[in-house]
Structures are given as structure tokens and as C-alpha cells.
Amino acid sequence: MVDGTVKGPRWRELIGFAAAGLLAYAVDLALFTLLRGPADLDPLTAKSLSFVAGCSVAYAGNALGTYRHTRPRGLRPYALFFAVNAAGAAVQLLCLAVSHYGLGLTSQRADTISGAGIGMVLATILRFWGTRTLVFRTGAGTGGTTGSWTGTSGGRVGSWTG
Numbered sequence: 001m002v003d004g005t006v007k008g009p010r011w012r013e014l015i016g017f018a019a020a021g022l023l024a025y026a027v028d029l030a031l032f033t034l035l036r037g038p039a040d041l042d043p044l045t046a047k048s049l050s051f052v053a054g055c056s057v058a059y060a061g062n063a064l065g066t067y068r069h070t071r072p073r074g075l076r077p078y079a080l081f082f083a084v085n086a087a088g089a090a091v092q093l094l095c096l097a098v099s100h101y102g103l104g105l106t107s108q109r110a111d112t113i114s115g116a117g118i119g120m121v122l123a124t125i126l127r128f129w130g131t132r133t134l135v136f137r138t139g140a141g142t143g144g145t146t147g148s149w150t151g152t153s154g155g156r157v158g159s160w161t162g
Helices: 008-036 043-066 075-102 110-136
Strands: none
Touching: 008 110, 043 075, 043 110, 075 110
16 A cells, blocks of 8 residues: 555456456346246256356456456366355355354344355455465466466465555
8 A cells, every 4th residue: 555545556456356256246146047037947056057157257357357467378277266266155155054054043134144245255355365366376487477377387476465
């Protein structure tokens, strides 16, 4: 931070990540609604298909937009992105399970707050960290700037917080 403001490139990264996530969420929700309604699929099949579609949209948005300068290649970055998003979904489910079954907070409002509120916030933090650190990471092989997956990348260097 400089004078209480977020630095330009870091602010753009957060905005880009959020925009890709919002678009992915819209695709996930619309496809789930379509598959549950007119297509009459069972909820787990519908959600599984909409989740994969949402992950693909989020990956494309981040790879072609937010982190376009990294030039990810092959299936490995997509597989890692999918794994990070699956971990985020698991965080949301864990929050819901703890609240509903562990704490006995069983109302629809409590489920919404724990799963779609608290769970979503924690999952988004995990997804941002995982996307930036594992998928579109910075490596020593790229001169310390964000780069693609290569055998010489050596891992994440630095931090988005400065």
C-alpha cells in the first residue's frame, strides 16, 4: 500500500480475479438451473456438470485475462486450477457441515450463512491464493516475474501483498 491505496497492478489482479469468478458463478448458476429445470437432471449430476463448466469459465477468464502474461501451457495448470476450486468447494461444504451437523444450526438461514456466506469467503481466499500461487505462479526461471509452468520455474516467489 502507498498512502492507503492498493498498488495498480495488484488492484487490477484482484479485480480481474473477481470478474472471472463472477462470470463463472453466473455460468454455474444458470447451467445448474437449466439442468435441474428443463433438462430434469438429478441435483448432483446437474451440480457436477455446472461446477465443471464454471471452473472452465473461471480458468479461461484468468488465463486469458487476469494472468494472460503467464501463458500457461498444457493440462497441468487446468488440472491444478480444478483441484484448487474443488478444495474451495470442500471448504464451503465443511463450513455447512460444521454449522448444520456439528453446531445444530439447521435453519435455511443458518445453512445459507455458513455455506454461501462464511464458506464462500473462506473458499474465495483459498481460491485466490491457490490460483496465484499454484496455477499462475511466479518462478525463478522467469526472472522473478509471473511466468508459465516450466521445469525451471522453481515455485512461487514473492507475494501479492508486497
